[in-house]
Amino acid sequence: MSLTAALDSARASLMASGIQSSTISRNIAGASTAGYSRKIAVLDNLPNAGVYVAAIQRAASGGLFxxxxxxxxxxxxxxxxxxxxxxxxxxxxxxxxxxxxxxxxxxxxxxxxxxxxxxxxxxxxxxxxxxxxxxxxxxxxxxxxxxxxxxxxxxxxxxxxxxxxxxxxxxxxxxxxxxxxxxxxxxxxxxxxxxxxxxxxxxxxxxxxxxxxxxxxxxxxxxxxxxxxxxxxxxxxxxxxxxxxxxxxxxxxxxxxxxxxxxxxxxxxxxxxxxxxxxxxxxxxxxxxxxxxxxxxxxxxxxxxxxxxxxxxxxxxxxxxxxxxxxxxxxxxxxxxxxxxxxxxxxxxxxxxxxxxxxxxxxxxxxxxxxxxxxxxxxxxxxxxxxxxxxxxxxxxxxxxxxxxxxxxxxxxxxxxxxxxxxxxxxxxxxxxxxxxxLDRSTAALSNVNGVNMDDEMSLMLQVERTYSASSKIISTVDEMLQSLLAAVGN
Incomplete structure (x- = not known):
């Protein structure tokens, strides 16, 4: 993989992590709001372009609703x-x-x-x-x-x-x-x-x-x-x-x-x-x-x-x-x-x-x-x-x-x-x-599907932070390699 491709992939990962982080924050803020359904950032990959957020979906069940x-x-x-x-x-x-x-x-x-x-x-x-x-x-x-x-x-x-x-x-x-x-x-x-x-x-x-x-x-x-x-x-x-x-x-x-x-x-x-x-x-x-x-x-x-x-x-x-x-x-x-x-x-x-x-x-x-x-x-x-x-x-x-x-x-x-x-x-x-x-049982069953679980959201937030950190590290490493390459060419 070229350095440019690696840089583009890391940049895409950072953007996706940002949207994921924003979605998680949105879930946490809406956890206590009546009628709020958990939102999910759906990820996908493009060849030579890396990961991206394909859509924002919500957890829902038509039958339970x-x-x-x-x-x-x-x-x-x-x-x-x-x-x-x-x-x-x-x-x-x-x-x-x-x-x-x-x-x-x-x-x-x-x-x-x-x-x-x-x-x-x-x-x-x-x-x-x-x-x-x-x-x-x-x-x-x-x-x-x-x-x-x-x-x-x-x-x-x-x-x-x-x-x-x-x-x-x-x-x-x-x-x-x-x-x-x-x-x-x-x-x-x-x-x-x-x-x-x-x-x-x-x-x-x-x-x-x-x-x-x-x-x-x-x-x-x-x-x-x-x-x-x-x-x-x-x-x-x-x-x-x-x-x-x-x-x-x-x-x-x-x-x-x-x-x-x-x-x-x-x-x-x-x-x-x-x-x-x-x-x-x-x-x-x-x-x-x-x-x-x-x-x-x-x-x-x-x-x-x-x-x-x-x-x-x-x-x-x-x-x-x-x-x-x-x-x-x-x-x-x-x-x-x-x-x-x-x-x-x-x-x-x-x-x-x-x-x-x-x-x-x-x-x-x-x-x-x-x-x-x-x-x-x-x-x-x-x-x-x-x-x-x-x-x-x-x-x-x-x-x-x-x-x-x-x-x-x-x-x-x-x-x-x-x-x-x-x-x-x-x-x-x-x-x-x-x-x-x-009604109580039906509401509880629906809540289990579309409700926000704070523990799950915090766990997912940690995963996103790790991904963000790894992507940042890749960008930093690529930057150092490019700086070294430029320095070598200049000499």
């Missing part, structure tokens, strides 16, 4: 559902000491009626029974408000989620364009690739997403149901909020490029992600629980209805518990949407409204004497109270779409409703725990 995206989206969906169910369960069925659940209130009402039946001439017990009935109605009213509040909150969170998605897609567009341009001009785009992966990771929290790579580093994004989120340009995600929710309110669908991805009319519904979880909570779980509350209210009105005692075959009418549709009775075994929010105790029996609590014992709460059970006005009359107690335990049919006990007493149905919401909450919690564990 996909696993992280999938686990992130699944966890976000279940977390959204669990958080909503937790609020409902905490307010309507938790804390037995407070006896706030419909089942607890029904049990208290039954006990109050029994005490009144044992001493029908006791005005205090009559008032206590009516007060217990009012607590029952209030519990159903408040439970309805809680459920609709959770639906309103989910709808508002969907607005935020959609805004986040659109913002992330805009960011993705800019970074993806920079990657394509940099790839075409052979620039180092590894930092842009990190940024793009970070954007997709954030996007996966909002919606289930997959990324498809194409020529020149270009990428396309799709939802987990196959709807295009980004292909050359970002698709518009739109949603119109519903600010006030009542039991009969149907929330609006989310659209991606005009295609509905949530709601009953969606042919390609989102499967995972926070947005899917919020839609599931708003449109399904809460609606089902509201239906159960409405069936408890209907069951109460039916159990306490008054039947014609005159023989005139008059229709049954609401008694202790009434609603805006009175004097008609709610249809049997049919959900009356929103009934739990409007059920109340008849004013005619409520002392606070100037009513007579003894009508609970005697009947004719509706104001029609044909429904009077105590025709003799006997203060010791208890047959009607015993009948009401028995009716609370008597089986009746319930709407099967409410997903509670299809046939049983109103107390049994209320108990099945409490069990349903608890099972839904537990299932969501179990799924969150599982998905979080899966």
């Amino acid at each position: 996909t696993n992280v995206l999938t686990a992130t989206s699944a966890s976000a969906k279940q977390s959204a559902i669990y958080d909503g169910l937790q609020k409902i369960a905490t307010s309507t069925v938790d804390d037995p000491e407070l006896e706030q659940s419909p089942t607890a209130q029904l049990t208290k009402l039954k006990q109050a009626l029994q005490q009144y039946a044992n001493s029908t001439d006791n005005a205090t017990l009559a008032q206590a029974a009516v007060a217990s009935a009012k607590d029952m109605a209030t519990a159903l009213n408040q439970a309805t408000k809680t459920v609709q509040s959770v639906r309103e909150g989910a709808d508002a969170d969907m607005v935020t989620s959609v805004a986040n998605i659109n913002q992330l897609l805009t960011q993705f567009d800019k970074v993806n364009t920079a990657i394509v341009r940099g790839t075409i001009t052979c620039d180092d785009v590894t930092d842009y690739l990190d940024q793009r992966d970070s954007i997709v990771s954030k996007l996966s929290q909002e919606v289930g997403v997959s990324m498809s790579l194409r020529a020149n580093g270009d990428a396309a994004l799709y939802t987990d149901s196959g709807v295009v989120l980004f292909d050359k340009t970002a698709r518009t995600v739109s949603f119109t909020a519903t600010n006030v929710y009542t039991p009969g309110t149907t929330g609006n669908a989310v659209y991606i490029d005009g295609v509905p991805v949530t709601g009953a009319n969606s042919v390609m519904p989102l499967k995972t992600g926070k947005l899917a979880g919020l839609a599931e909570l708003r449109d399904n779980a809460t609606v089902t629980y509201q239906s159960q509350l409405d069936e408890v209210a209907r069951g109460l009105i039916d159990a306490f209805k008054e039947v014609d005692q005159s023989g005139a075959a008059l229709p049954d009418v609401p008694g202790l518990f009434t609603y805006p549709g009175a004097p008609a009775m709610p249809a049997s075994a049919t959900i009356s949407v929103g009934l739990a929010g409007t059920i109340s105790v008849a004013a005619s029996v409520d002392p606070a409204a100037g009513g007579n609590p003894n009508l609970l014992r005697d009947g004719a709460i509706s104001g029609n004497a044909a429904y009077n059970y105590n025709t003799t006005g006997n203060a010791g009359f208890s047959a009607r109270l015993q009948q009401l107690i028995n009716e609370m335990d008597a089986p009746q049919p319930f709407d099967t779409t409410a997903q509670g006990k299809p046939s049983g007493s109103v107390i049994e149905f209320a108990s099945s409703s409490a069990s349903w919401i608890e099972s839904q909450r537990k299932a969501a919690d179990d799924s969150v725990q599982y998905q979080n564990t899966l």
Whole structure:
């Protein structure tokens, strides 16, 4: 090898070592930065030119990254559902000491009626029974408000989620364009690739997403149901909020490029992600629980209805518990949407409204004497109270779409409703725990591939320093040889 070739080779080695050293320093600086992937200086050789840095690549695994995206989206969906169910369960069925659940209130009402039946001439017990009935109605009213509040909150969170998605897609567009341009001009785009992966990771929290790579580093994004989120340009995600929710309110669908991805009319519904979880909570779980509350209210009105005692075959009418549709009775075994929010105790029996609590014992709460059970006005009359107690335990049919006990007493149905919401909450919690564990493991596996190990970087730095020192030594030696050669020629 000529001295010139040796000098060129050593010079190339120094330049490569400099780039390697810079890359290692870059890794060390980015080690604690979220989303940073380890960078690698790829070396190659050219004949008679020595070593050179052919490219800067980053450590990455498409398969592991996909696993992280999938686990992130699944966890976000279940977390959204669990958080909503937790609020409902905490307010309507938790804390037995407070006896706030419909089942607890029904049990208290039954006990109050029994005490009144044992001493029908006791005005205090009559008032206590009516007060217990009012607590029952209030519990159903408040439970309805809680459920609709959770639906309103989910709808508002969907607005935020959609805004986040659109913002992330805009960011993705800019970074993806920079990657394509940099790839075409052979620039180092590894930092842009990190940024793009970070954007997709954030996007996966909002919606289930997959990324498809194409020529020149270009990428396309799709939802987990196959709807295009980004292909050359970002698709518009739109949603119109519903600010006030009542039991009969149907929330609006989310659209991606005009295609509905949530709601009953969606042919390609989102499967995972926070947005899917919020839609599931708003449109399904809460609606089902509201239906159960409405069936408890209907069951109460039916159990306490008054039947014609005159023989005139008059229709049954609401008694202790009434609603805006009175004097008609709610249809049997049919959900009356929103009934739990409007059920109340008849004013005619409520002392606070100037009513007579003894009508609970005697009947004719509706104001029609044909429904009077105590025709003799006997203060010791208890047959009607015993009948009401028995009716609370008597089986009746319930709407099967409410997903509670299809046939049983109103107390049994209320108990099945409490069990349903608890099972839904537990299932969501179990799924969150599982998905979080899966996410942790997937993230750790990806980190093992693309993360920065400080020990490895320092070891590599020592190797580069040795190579740099050896190349410098070669240059120094060649320089001395050239100086000696020049001196010999000069002499």
